[in-house]
Amino acid sequence: MTKILLLGCGNMGGALLKAWAANTDHEFTVADPANPDLPEGVSQVGSVEELGEQVFDYLIVALKPQLIDDVLPAYLPRLSPSGVISSIAAGYSAAKLAAHAPGRSVIRIMPNLPAVIGKGVSGLYAHGAVSENASGEIERLALCSGEIVWVDSEDMLDRLTAVAGSGPGYVFEMLRAYVEAAENLGFSEKDAKNLVLGTVRGTLELALQSDLSLEDLRKNVTSKGGTTAAGLDALNGKGEFSAQIRDTLEAAYKRAVELR
Ligand SMILES: NC(=O)c1ccc[n+]([C@@H]2O[C@H](COP(=O)([O-])OP(=O)(O)OC[C@H]3O[C@@H](n4cnc5c(N)ncnc54)[C@H](OP(=O)(O)O)[C@@H]3O)[C@@H](O)[C@H]2O)c1
Incomplete structure (x- = not known):
């Protein structure tokens, strides 16, 4: 044994x-x-x-x-x-x-x-x-x-x-900010949390089950001139969200190197 x-x-x-x-x-x-x-x-x-x-x-x-x-x-x-x-x-x-x-x-x-x-x-x-x-x-x-x-x-x-x-830390922070923004739109803390966590869980399960790329999944849910397009434009219209995620991972990697 x-x-x-x-x-x-x-x-x-x-x-x-x-x-x-x-x-x-x-x-x-x-x-x-x-x-x-x-x-x-x-x-x-x-x-x-x-x-x-x-x-x-x-x-x-x-x-x-x-x-x-x-x-x-x-x-x-x-x-x-x-x-x-x-x-x-x-x-x-x-x-x-x-x-x-x-x-x-x-x-x-x-x-x-x-x-x-x-x-x-x-x-x-x-x-x-x-x-x-x-x-x-x-x-x-x-x-x-x-x-x-x-x-x-x-x-x-x-x-x-x-x-x-370190990923779970980033995800918790994104979820927290998403819930805070939902509260800002008028939902109670409980409803905001249910709406956000339910949306994220469903979207994640769909992405895991789908054969489509993440980009195609996003395109399929974004009609031209619609609400999602407006939200995405604010989120990452100039690539600012992509840059922030890249900086996040690079900062964590830099710290891991310092701790070696
Ligand atoms: N938590 C995470 O998400 C995570 C993720 C990846 C890697 N890790 C790694 O996992 C390791 C443990 O993290 P953790 O969160 O489990 O820490 P933790 O809860 O503090 O566990 C460490 C354990 O070691 C015990 N301990 C202290 N002195 C000891 C000794 N002389 N001999 C034997 N045991 C002793 C501690 O007892 P006392 O509480 O009585 O001091 C405690 O039960 C860390 O190196 C961390 O980097 C953690």
Whole structure:
């Protein structure tokens, strides 16, 4: 049986663990001094000493990045000689993880928030020589919480973080502004939220089910001289919305590079 040690089990680690425990038959142990609500069958220790002589096939880091340097080294001896390090931490490079454990395989997983309801998009990056077995195992775990995209460099993982990792934040902000604008047109807060979230959900589902491009879908809903055309002209008539989205992703990517 595959033995996995999850180091840190907070919001994201805990949500992923629930999906992993429900969809695999691996043996999971959590190392976290807090008292997380764990799925049945998962063991917990509060310190490395409590692990005794146990060894694990995978050590998955789900700590806040600023704690990794202090906490990870004590747990590394508990990884089997062929064991693999994985990490969901944003802003902590695979190269830094590998520096803690020279010669080890390292695979980063970059989930995004909807992973907590099984609808995330995770980026995966294998650093150095990683066996097919190990990358396949981490891929199966990542698929438990939604879709995956493999990238072949740490730089591309930073770019993916700017698009998908930070993406839920942009979407929440767009939704908030859309609801605020609906309220401004005279709707109550509740009605504005229902109108906006219902419109966005329906439009998203339609886009996912359709074979048409996003541009064609937009053209099909925009009659010349109509209300949608007037709204779109205000939104992006001179490409200002496109430019703002481009700047948003570039700013997030720049920050990811600074945090490396
Ligand atoms: N949340 C997201 O949307 C998201 C998305 C992508 C990636 N990530 C990454 O996921 C990682 C975890 O984020 P999170 O939101 O789950 O953070 P979190 O809720 O703070 O979880 C971290 C957990 O680690 C525990 N911990 C603290 N010190 C420890 C130690 N010495 N040994 C073992 N465990 C310890 C914390 O316990 P205490 O609470 O008691 O300190 C907490 O339960 C971060 O690196 C983040 O970059 C998060």
